[in-house]
Amino acid sequence: MKVKDLIERLERHDSDSPIQFYFLDNYNLEGCEIETILYAMDGEQVEITIKPYNTDEGGNRIERKM
Numbered sequence: 819m820k821v822k823d824l825i826e827r828l829e830r831h832d833s834d835s836p837i838q839f840y841f842l843d844n845y846n847l848e849g850c851e852i853e854t855i856l857y858a859m860d861g862e863q864v865e866i867t868i869k870p871y872n873t874d875e876g877g878n879r880i881e882r883k884m
Contacts, residue, residue, distance in 0.1 A: 839851060841868060851868065851871055852866060853869040854866075
């Protein structure tokens with residue numbers, strides 16, 4: 819997919835709408851969030867890194883204190 823293709827798809831929706839990301843793990847959809855977006859290979863491509871919700875930068879679960 820090219821950046822312009824992603825932008826084109828997203829432009830079909832209200833820009834104020836929230837986005838929910840998922841990844842497929844052993845037939846289960848797991849919610850996730852963007853960890854980073856960066857240019858790689860001297861700007862030849864964009865890389866988007868995702869991580870599960872409630873995790874640190876290493877993907878380790880963060881215990882929520884109540």
